[in-house]
Amino acid sequence: MTTRLPHVLVVADRRTGAVVERAFAETxxxxxxxxxxxxxxxxxxxxDHDPPTVDALAVLRTVRERRPTLPVVLFPREGGERLAADALAAGATAYVPxxxxxxADAERLDSRVAALPDWPAADGSDTDSPADGPDTEPPTTAPSNTRPVAGGARPVADGVGAGADAFLKERALAEAPVGITIAEATADRPLIYVNENFERMTGYSASEALGRNCKFMQGPDSSEEAIQEMRDALNAGREVEVEIVNYHRDGTPFWNEVTIAPVHDADENLTHFVGFQTDVTKRKEAEFALEAEREHLEHLLDRMNGLLGDVTDTLVAAASREEVERAVCDRVAATDPYGFAWLVAPDRADETFRTRASAGRPDAGTAAAENASASTGGAVVSELSVPDTEASPLRQALESREVVVAEVDDLPPGQVPAPVAGYETVAAVPLxxxxxxxxxxxxxADGAFDERDTAVLAALGRAVATALNALESKRVLTADNVGELELTLRDPSLFFVDVSERTDCRLEYAGSVYGVEGATSLFFTVSGAPPAEVVALLEASPDVASASVLAERDGTGTVEVSLDEESIVGLLAEDGARTQAITAEDGEARLRVTLPADADTGAVVDRLRERYPGTEFRSYRERTRPAKTKAEYLASVRDRLTDRQYAALQKAYIGGYFDRPRPVTGDDLAASMGVTRATFHQHLVAAQRKLLGEFFDESG
Structure with missing residues (x-):
């Protein structure tokens, strides 16, 4: 007699086929x-299972249609619980991931296939097997992952049924993608069965686990609460599910999701417990990371809300710019993890950034900081200055109007003052x-700034700048002594200078308003030329985003000029100056502004000359305000209006909407604001109501 080698048919790609060929001689x-x-x-x-090239479930159906009893082993590169369940349901004999x-894969496959009970005998005849008929049984020798039941009963693998059905159930337990255990329902509850996935998951072999209580996998971090919950459920003979820290054979911990259910015999007597175990370490680690992130975020929000709240309270109570600047630095420097706050402003005279306020601890880790502080008695911070260069994050923040974060060690020489040289990062926040x-x-700060830090600091910068703007405006309006500065402008880059020369018209400034998107709109009355002609020239100016005729009557009109870039009115406002009048005619404009008497008038003039060549100083005089000024009253009224209400009221007034007959319609004004007519009227009526309320409250 000759020995016939088993013939294995491989349905897979070449890579998988090569692995199978290592295990079997004849394929x-x-x-x-x-x-x-x-x-x-x-x-x-x-x-294999690699759709669409190889669909294991489709192959299974084909095999079962043509040879219902032929053993089929699923050998997938990628699988899972769903695939294993579907394959076994479709008639797979074994599942080897x-x-x-x-x-190792070849050895495992060889071992699994060799264990199948339907291989040809050495003499070439077929042995009895589950494939030969429904009345045959598999061998009665217990697999290595079972142990005899106490009292000499058959192993669990033999007790689940007979024939092919029994074999299928045994293989389903063995191949399941979760760890499965069966324990006797006796006092010590010894394990009598573990499947292969349990061995892979825990590192314990069946011989090491069988006969022992599952608590051998517990350790110092195993939850006593979870252990007690399982103990109580088992004593009561009911199902239980817990998540507990267990330990691999090598001592490393893992999170185990354990489900235990009671098993009863035909007489409803409790005989065993079946356990299902899944390694959920990755999920638990993700949950812990998410919880840590949530706690960190809550802490950060509490800290940042506290910072913003404290600074807001300070801004409301502050009476001067200096008070705001000092208080902001104090509060920021006292907020973890920040260590030092330094508020600077550009000095155009020597092209540096000079200190206006500072607070916090100069980094004690640097000798330079210690020496600098010791040599000046701590006053070094108030005298700090750094060059105003393009590489400076301070300059970059001013130009981009966004928070700029930089590593302190990466900054160019001269950009790191000694007191802060030991810090890791700096965030430059534009005001x-x-x-x-x-x-x-x-x-x-000593650590990095994340997105939440920069978002909060950006909001803080906007709040501080808004408060400083209000203080500067109030200072101009309420100063006892004010200065009136008059200048002549001849720079043709100013659109009103250029147009007045090209059309022989006269343009007179009538006011300005800020749009919702931050764009500036200036209003001018036009005489000496058709307003439409003036608008056509204005729209050709590189500084003008758009221009339109707001109203026209008797050869004169009012035009609105929208600018995307900074206007001369805004430039003056940065220095605390308020534009009172601009009159442009024959290529020359006269400008009149008011500013506090203690303001640096020379710096204002120098800045205008630098920006607009040909600027000429005409006059400056100081005057004393009366006890109560019209400007103060108007400022109080203006504060009651929203930006949209103010814009609607100003456009309506300048455009002649309240005249009879009206030179402009509500539709025209609504279009100029980019809103519907109904919305325009809502803003206008709300503004009128507030003005009337102010009038009647004052009068009565």
């Missing part, structure tokens, strides 16, 4: 559904309100 390989003659010659089929180790900037707040 045939296809990459599609096998043909009838190929199935007829096979003793076993090994199939692939790993990254081809040698910008609309078109006006009030300097930069530099915040130093």
């Amino acid at each position: 045939a390989h296809v990459e599609r559904d096998p043909a009838p003659d190929e199935l007829g010659a096979a003793d076993c089929v090994v199939v 692939r790993s990254d180790d081809s040698e 910008a309100y609309r078109k006006t900037t009030y300097g930069v707040l530099a915040v130093y």
Whole structure:
């Protein structure tokens, strides 16, 4: 007699076929559904699952239609619980998942296929097997992952049924993608069965686990509460599910999701407990990371809300710019993890950033900081200055109007003052309100700034700039002594200078308003030329985003000029000056502004000359305000109006909407604001109501 080697049909790609060929001497390989003659010659089929090239479930259906009892082993590179369940339901004999180790895969596949009870005998005859008929039984020798039941009963694998059905159930337990255990329902509850996934998951072999209580996997971090919950459920004979820290054979911990259910015999007597165990370490780690992130975020929000709240309270109570700047630095420097706050403003005279306020601890880790502080008695911070260069994050923040974060060690020489040289990072926060900037707040920290830090600091910068703008405006309006500065402008880059020369018209400034998107609109009355002609020239100016005729009557009109870039009105506002009048005629404009008497008038003039060549100083005089000024009253009224209400009221008044007959309609004004007519009227009526309320409240 000769020994016939088993013939294995491989349905897989070449890579998987090569692994199978390592395990078996006689194989045939296809990459599609096998043909009838190929199935007829096979003793076993090994199939991969790699749709659409190879669909294991489709192959299973083909095999079961043509050879219902032929063993089929699913050998997938990627699988899971769903695939295993579907494959077993479709008639798979065994499920052997692939790993990254081809040698180990070949050995496992060889071991699994060799255990199938339907291989040809050495003499070439077929042995009895589940494939031969429904009345045959598998061998009665217990698999290595079971132990005899106490009292000499058969192993669990033999007790689940007879014939092919019994074999299928045994393989389903063995191949399940979760760890499965069966324990006796006795006092010590010893394990009598563990499947292969339990061995892979825990590192314990069946011989090491069988006969022992599952508590051998518990350790110092195992929850006593979870242990007690399982103990109580088992004592009561009921199902239980817990998540608990267990330990691998090598001592490393893992999170185990354990479900235990009671098993009863035909007489409803409790005989065993079946356990299902899943390694959920990755999910638990993700949950812990998410919870830590949530706690960190809550802490950060509490800290930042406290910072913003404290600064807001300070801004409301502050009476001067200096008070605001000092208080902001104090509060920021006292907020963890920030260590130092430094508020600076550009000095155009020597092209540096000079200190306006500072607070916090100069970094004690640097000798330079210690020496600098010791040599000046701590006053060094108030005298700090750094060059105003393009590489400076302070300059970058001013120009971009966004928070700029930099590594302190990466900054150019001269950009790192000694007291802050030991900090890791700096965030340069622009103090910008609309078109006006009030300097930069530099915040130093030992760690990195994340997106939440920069978002909060950006909001802080806007709040500080808004408060400083209000204080500066109030100072101009309420100063006892004010200065009136008159200048002549001849720079043709100013659109009103250029147009007045080209059309022989006269343009007179009538006011300005800020749009919702931050754009500036200036209003001018036009005489000496058709308003439409003036608008056509204005729209050709590079500084003008758009221009339109707001109203026209008797050869004169009012035009609205929208600018995307900074206007001369905004430029003056940065220095605390309020534009009172601009009159342009024959290519020359006269400008009149008011500013506090203690303001640096020379700096204002120098700035205008630098920006607009040909600027000429005409006059300056100081005057004393009366006890109560019209400007103060108007400012109080203006504060009651929203920006949209103020814009609607101003456009209506300047455009002649309240005249009879009206030179402009509500539709025209609504279009100029980019809103519907109904919305325009809502804003206008709300503004009128507030004005009337102010009038009647004052009068009565």
